Amino acid sequence: TEKGKISCDECVNELMPVARKVGFDTAWDRYEAQLPQCGFGLLGVCCKLCWKGPCRVNPLGDGPDRGVCGADVHTIVARNLIRGIAAGAAAHSDHGRHIAKTLLEISEGHAPDYTIKDENKLYKAAEKVNVSVQGKSVNQIAKEVAKATLEDFSRQDEGIPCVWLDKTVPASRMEKLSRAGVAPHNIDAVVADIMARTHVGTDADPVNLLLAGLKAALADYTGMYLATELSDALFGTPQPVVTAANLGVIKENAVNIAVNGHNPLLSEFICDVALELKDEAVKAGATEGINIIGVCCTGNEVLMRRGIPTATNYLSQELPMLTGAVDAMVVDVQCIMPSLGKLQECFHTELITTMNSCKIPGAKHIEFHAATAAESARKIVRMGIEAYKRRDPGKVNIPQRSSTVAGGFSAEAIITALEGLDAQDPLKPLVDNIVNGNIQGVTLFAGCNTTKVTQDMAYITIAKELAKKNVLLLATGCGAGAFAKAGLMTMEATESFAGESLKAVLTAIGKAAGLSGPLPLVLHMGSCVDNTRAVSLATALANKIGVDLDKLPVVASAPECMSEKAVAIGTWAVTLGFPTHLGVVPQVLGSSVVTDVLTNKLKDITGGYFIVETDPTAAAAKLYNAIKQRRQELGI
Ligand code: BF8
Numbered sequence: 282t283e284k285g286k287i288s289c290d291e292c293v294n295e296l297m298p299v300a301r302k303v304g305f306d307t308a309w310d311r312y313e314a315q316l317p318q319c320g321f322g323l324l325g326v327c328c329k330l331c332w333k334g335p336c337r338v339n340p341l342g343d344g345p346d347r348g349v350c351g352a353d354v355h356t357i358v359a360r361n362l363i364r365g366i367a368a369g370a371a372a373h374s375d376h377g378r379h380i381a382k383t384l385l386e387i388s389e390g391h392a393p394d395y396t397i398k399d400e401n402k403l404y405k406a407a408e409k410v411n412v413s414v415q416g417k418s419v420n421q422i423a424k425e426v427a428k429a430t431l432e433d434f435s436r437q438d439e440g441i442p443c444v445w446l447d448k449t450v451p452a453s454r455m456e457k458l459s460r461a462g463v464a465p466h467n468i469d470a471v472v473a474d475i476m477a478r479t480h481v482g483t484d485a486d487p488v489n490l491l492l493a494g495l496k497a498a499l500a501d502y503t504g505m506y507l508a509t510e511l512s513d514a515l516f517g518t519p520q521p522v523v524t525a526a527n528l529g530v531i532k533e534n535a536v537n538i539a540v541n542g543h544n545p546l547l548s549e550f551i552c553d554v555a556l557e558l559k560d561e562a563v564k565a566g567a568t569e570g571i572n573i574i575g576v577c578c579t580g581n582e583v584l585m586r587r588g589i590p591t592a593t594n595y596l597s598q599e600l601p602m603l604t605g606a607v608d609a610m611v612v613d614v615q616c617i618m619p620s621l622g623k624l625q626e627c628f629h630t631e632l633i634t635t636m637n638s639c640k641i642p643g644a645k646h647i648e649f650h651a652a653t654a655a656e657s658a659r660k661i662v663r664m665g666i667e668a669y670k671r672r673d674p675g676k677v678n679i680p681q682r683s684s685t686v687a688g689g690f691s692a693e694a695i696i697t698a699l700e701g702l703d704a705q706d707p708l709k710p711l712v713d714n715i716v717n718g719n720i721q722g723v724t725l726f727a728g729c730n731t732t733k734v735t736q737d738m739a740y741i742t743i744a745k746e747l748a749k750k751n752v753l754l755l756a757t758g759c760g761a762g763a764f765a766k767a768g769l770m771t772m773e774a775t776e777s778f779a780g781e782s783l784k785a786v787l788t789a790i791g792k793a794a795g796l797s798g799p800l801p802l803v804l805h806m807g808s809c810v811d812n813t814r815a816v817s818l819a820t821a822l823a824n825k826i827g828v829d830l831d832k833l834p835v836v837a838s839a840p841e842c843m844s845e846k847a848v849a850i851g852t853w854a855v856t857l858g859f860p861t862h863l864g865v866v867p868q869v870l871g872s873s874v875v876t877d878v879l880t881n882k883l884k885d886i887t888g889g890y891f892i893v894e895t896d897p898t899a900a901a902a903k904l905y906n907a908i909k910q911r912r913q914e915l916g917i
Contacts, residue, residue, distance in 0.1 A: 288597065288736035290766055292528045292680040296603045299678050303627040307599050308618065312732035324871030325358040331481040340871040355487040358872035360479040362848070363494035367475035369849025370497045372615055373810055374434070374468045374504025375638075376544050380511045381430040383546055383651045387515075388424035392651040394550065395515065397423060403514040406430075409448040423514075430507050436467045443468065445507040446499055449813070450820055453829040454857065458499065461886055463492060463856065465500040472497060487874045495887075498852035505850075506813040512582070516549050519689040519807065520697070521796075522588035526765035529683030530590035531606050535572035536562045536669040538662060539592060539601050542613035543808065545582040547635055547649045548575075550658035551611060552587055558662050565666050576601060577616050578808035581761055585689050585807045594737075594762025595843075596730035602630050605676035609665030613649070614639045616729075616844060629671040631664045684768035688761075688805035692818045698800065701793025708825045710790070715822075715834065716917050719782035722834030722908030723753045725815045726760040726803070727850055729843035731865055737763035739840035739864045739897040744769060744778075746901030748802055751780035752908065755818075758809035759841070765805065774802035812850055816857065831858025831888025834911040836904050840864030840897065855879070855889035860907035862892045862900050 287293060287309045300307050306314070321327040321337040328348050329335040336348030338357060347353050352360075386392040397403055400419055407414050407422050410429035414422050433443040442464040447455055458464040465471040475497050478484040484493070513519075531537050538555065540548040555571040562571045574592040575583050583589035592601045595616055601607045602624050609631040610621065622643025625632040634640050635649040635657070645664070649657050699707035714720045724747055730736050740763040744754055756764050764770050769778070775787050779802055787799035794800075806814045819835050826833075837854045839847055842863050854861040869875045884890045892907065894900040 286735045289738045289741060290527070290593070290597060290736060292593070292600060292682055293597055293736065295680045296600050296678065299603045305603070305624055305627055308596055308620070308732055311620070323866070323868055325361050325868040326354050326871035328352060328357040328361070330360065330479065338871070350481060352485060355872040355874040356485045356490070358869050358875045359487040359490035359494070362869055362875065363475050363490055363497060364479055365845040365848045366494045366497045366501070366852055367472045369844070369846040370468065370501035370504060371472050372846050373501050373508065373849065374472075376614070376810060377504040377508030377511070378431070378434055379544060379546065380508050380515065381427050384423055384511055384515065385427035385431070386651050388420045388427060392654065394655040395651065397514055398517040399514050402510065402518050406510050406514055409510070410444050430511065433503055433507065434467065434469050439466045441466055443500070443503040446503045449506055449817065450857065451823045451829055457829070457887070458856070461492070461495075463495040463499060465496050465503060468500040468504050471500040487872065488878065491875065491878055494852060495856045498849050498856055501846070501849035502813065502816070502853040502857070505810045506816070508810045509807070509813050512545055513691070516545055517586050518693050519585035519691040520694050521687060522584070522689040523685065523687050524584060524588040524590045525683045526591045526686045526762070527683040528592055528600060528604060528680045530574050530592055531601065531604055531679050532569050532572045533606060533677060533679060534567060535569035536565070536567045536665050537572045537574060537607045538665045539574050539576050539607050539610040540579045540583060541576035541598060541610055542617055543578045543582070543615045543810065544613045545579070545586070546651065547611070547613060547654065547658065548579045548583050549586075550654045551662060552583060552589060554655065554658040554662045558659065558666070561663070562666050562669070565670055567666075567669055571662065571665070574601065576610070577762070578758060578810070579613065581758065581808035581811070584686070585691070585805065588689075590683070591686070591762060591765055593766070594730055594759040596732065596736050599624055602628055604679045605673065606679050608668040608672060609633060609661065611635060611661050612639065612641070615846070617641070628676065629668050629673060631668045633661055633664065684766060684771070686765040686770045686805065687772070687801045688765070688770060690804040690806055692814050692821070695804065695818060698790050698794040701795070702790060708821060712822065712825055714786045718917070719751065719786050720753050721751045722836065722911065723755065723819070724904060725812070725835070725837045726754065726756040726764070726840070727758055727809070727812050727837060728839030728847045729759045729841050730763070731841045731843040733865055734841060734895070736841075737767060739900070740764060741767050741769065742897035743838060743840060743901045743904070744803055746898060747905060748778045748783065749780050750905055751783040752905065753783065754803040755806050755815050756803050757806050757812050757815070761805045761807070764803040769803045770801045770805050772796070772798040772801060775799040778802055809846060809850070828915070829858060829888070832911065832915060834908045834915070836860045836862070836907050838862040838864070838900065838904060840900065851891065855883055855891055856887050858888035860890055860892055860904070862894060862904055864895055864897065864900060866893060866895065867891075
C-alpha cells in the first residue's frame with residue numbers, strides 16, 4: 282500500500298481507534314496478520330483439487346515441476362483460474378435466476394407484494410427474448426419473458442446460444458464467439474462443465490481449459506445482463522438522482538438500517554416499509570424516522586433507483602457498525618464479510634441474514650420469500666426500531682463526512698440526456714464527439730476493493746489522469762463507491778478535473794438535459810451486476826458506427842479486482858474485445874502459457890487483452906495508449 286496508508290477514505294482512519302477500543306480487528310488488521318502471503322498461492326501454482334495434494338510446483342525450476350498426478354504448472358494455473366470464473370458466473374447468474382423466478386411468480390399471482398414498475402422495460406426484454414407482446418396482458422408477457430429467460434439456464438441444444446447473449450452484442454461479435462466455440466447455450470451447464478473438466482484426471486490442456494473459461498465468463502455476462510434488465514422491469518430503470526455518500530449519511534436521530542449485499546428483491550421493500558413505519562420509529566424516540574443507508578452493491582442498487590445514500594463500499598463495510606449508530610444491517614448474498622457476525626457482538630446492531638445460501642454465525646436469520654416480501658421487510662425494520670431503543674449514545678461516533686453524488690446513469694438515462702441535443706438521433710452527438718476527438722474514448726471502471734492496495738486510491742488517480750485527457754468515465758460496483766465517496770460524481774468534479782473538450786461536451790449535454798451544469802465527471806452506472814449497462818451502450822455505439830466492439834476506443838479498468846465475480850467480468854470484457862486493466866496481479870503468473878494467452882494471444886481471437894499494471898499513473902497511460910491505438914485503427 283502507498284506508504285502504509287490503508288485507505289483514501291478518511292472515515293477509515295477516523296474509526297480505527299474505535300475498532301481498537303472495542304477490541305475488534307478490521308479487514309486491514311486481518312490482512313497484516315496474514316503477511317507474508319503464500320508465494321505459491323499468489324502465482325496460482327498450488328493445486329488442492331484432490332487429496333493427494335496440496336501439490337506446489339515451483340515455476341522457477343527449483344523443485345518438483347509436476348504435481349503427483351503429473352499436472353504441470355500450466356494445467357494447474359489454468360484449472361485454478363477457470364474454477365474462479367465458474368464461481369463468479371454461478372454467483373451472478375444465481376442472482377439473475379432469482380430475479381427471473383420472481384418475475385414468473387409475480388405473473389402467476391404468487392408474489393402479491395410486487396408490481397412491474399417499468400412496463401416499457403418489460404417490453405424491451407420481451408423483444409430481446411423473442412416474445413411477441415401483441416394483444417397480451419402485462420402478466421402474460423411477464424410470464425413468457427420469465428420462461429424464455431429461464432431457458433438460458435436449461436437449454437440442452439448446444440447449437441443454440443443463450444438468448445441474453447445473442448441479442449445483446451453486435452452480430453459480428455456473436456459470429457466471432459460462435460466460431461471460437463465459446464458462446465454458452467446454458468449458463469448452468471457451462472458452470473458444471475468447468476467443475477467436471479477440472480476434476481482430477483480430466484482436461485490437462487491449458488488452452489482448452491482457458492477456452493472453457495471464456496465460455497463460462499460469457500455465461501457470467503448472460504446472467505448479469507438478464508439480472509439487470511429484469512430488475513429494471515420490476516423496480517424501474519434508473520434515472521438521474523442526487524444523493525450522498527460516506528458515513529456522514531448515518532443520522533444520529535434516526536433508526537439507521539443498512540442494506541448490504543447485492544439483490545434488490547428485498548432491499549426495495551425495506552425502503553418502502555421504512556416510509557410506512559416512520560411513526561413507530563418516531564414513537565421510539567428517533568425524531569428523524571427511519572434512515573436507510575446502502576453498503577456495497579445493494580447500496581448501488583437502491584442509490585440508482587431511489588436515491589438512497591450510500592455509506593461505504595466493500596472493504597470498509599465494517600465501519601458503519603463501528604459508528605455505533607447502525608441499528609440493523611440486513612444482508613442477502615455476496616461480498617458480506619463474515620466478520621460482521623463478530624462485530625455485532627460489540628454493539629447493539631442487529632445483523633440479519635435473509636437468504637438460505639448465506640447464513641453468518643452471530644446473525645439472526647429471517648428467511649426472505651417473494652410471496653411474503655413486505656411482511657419480512659416489516660419484521661426486519663421493526664427489529665431495527667427495537668434495537669434503536671438499546672443504542673448506547675456513549676458509543677456513537679459518526680464521522681461527519683459525506684460527498685454529494687449524482688447517480689442513476691443507466692444507458693437509458695444517458696440516451697435521454699443526449700436526446701436534449703438530438704431528439705431524433707441521440708447517439709449521433711456522442712459518436713460525433715468521439716470522432717472529432719472532443720471525447721477521446723470511454724473507460725469503464727469496475728470491480729472491488731482489496732487490502733493489497735490503498736483503498737480507492739488507484740480509482741481516483743486513474744480517473745483524474747484520464748479525465749484530463751478527455752476520456753469519458755463510467756463506473757459500477759465498489760469502483761462507483763470509491764468515486765461517490767471522493768466527490769467525483771458531481772458537476773463540480775467535472776469543472777475541476779475534466780479536460781477542456783470533455784468539459785464542453787458534458788456541459789452541453791447537461792444543459793440540454795435541463796441540468797444547471799455539466800454531467801458528473803464519473804457516471805454512476807450501478808452495481809457490479811450492472812456492468813452490462815455499459816456493454817449495452819457500447820453495443821449501441823458499435824451498431825451505430827457499423828463496427829464490432831473490439832474496434833471501439835472503449836477500455837475497462839479494475840484497479841482493485843478481488844472477487845471471483847470480478848475475475849469473470851474481466852474475462853468477459855476481454856472476450857467481448859475490450860482492453861482490460863487489472864491493478865492487482867492476477868494469480869496466474871506461475872504459468873507463462875496462461876499469462877501469454879491472457880495478455881497477448883487472446884487478441885488474435887477476441888481483439889481484447891489484459892493489461893496488468895499496479896502503478897495507477899502508469900496504468901492510466903497504458904489505458905490511454907490503448908484508446909489512442911483504437912482511434913488510429915479506426916482512422917479518427
Ligand atoms: O459485486 S465490486 S467487492 S460488492 S464483487 Fe463485491 Fe467486488 Fe464490490 Fe458488488 Ni462486485
